[in-house]
Amino acid sequence: MTLRRSRQSPWVTLFVIATTILCLICVVRAASDDDTFGDVKKWYNQAKESYENLPDQGKFATGAVCGFGASKVVVNSAVKFVKLAGAAFIATEVLEAVGVIDMDELVTEKQTESMKKRVMGRLGDIKRSITHFDLKQMVKNPKQKAGALGIAAGALVGFLL
Numbered sequence: 001m002t003l004r005r006s007r008q009s010p011w012v013t014l015f016v017i018a019t020t021i022l023c024l025i026c027v028v029r030a031a032s033d034d035d036t037f038g039d040v041k042k043w044y045n046q047a048k049e050s051y052e053n054l055p056d057q058g059k060f061a062t063g064a065v066c067g068f069g070a071s072k073v074v075v076n077s078a079v080k081f082v083k084l085a086g087a088a089f090i091a092t093e094v095l096e097a098v099g100v101i102d103m104d105e106l107v108t109e110k111q112t113e114s115m116k117k118r119v120m121g122r123l124g125d126i127k128r129s130i131t132h133f134d135l136k137q138m139v140k141n142p143k144q145k146a147g148a149l150g151i152a153a154g155a156l157v158g159f160l161l
Contacts, residue, residue: 056146063150064157071158 051062095101138148 051147052143059146060150060153063147063152064154065150067151067154067156068158069154071155072161075159 051059054062092101092103096103138144141148
């Protein structure tokens with residue numbers, strides 16, 4: 001007996017996402033009479049105060065969990081992107097080999113340069129946002145050292161697993 005993994009239809013996924021968004025909109029509308037932003041700010045301040053009151057081991061553990069989670073999200077997203085790009089490349093190569101499309105006529109040199117500039121611009125934006133998060137400066141600050149080391153350790157473990 002073999003077990004096969006069923007694949008969900010993209011329509012099912014779209015339906016789940018749309019239902020979730022609709023539920024969130026209803027919750028926000030229901031809470032619009034209250035001071036929702038004030039509540040969120042209050043929760044944030046409580047969480048920040050709780051974090052600041054943690055011992056160094058607690059800050060390290062909190063940072064490790066955050067670093068691990070963030071690295072898993074980034075790695076999984078990157079893997080899916082590479083798989084999608086590889087599948088698209090193979091599909092275009094097969095279609096060109098069969099004669100369905102002609103890549104020389106489909107994409108011009110000007111379009112290629114335009115795409116290259118946009119991709120490099122986006123990569124530059126990502127690099128700037130990453131360098132904005134200065135882990136070295138956090139490690140030098142004694143109050144943030146344990147959390148920063150936890151983030152680095154968690155990210156390392158997340159990348160390795």
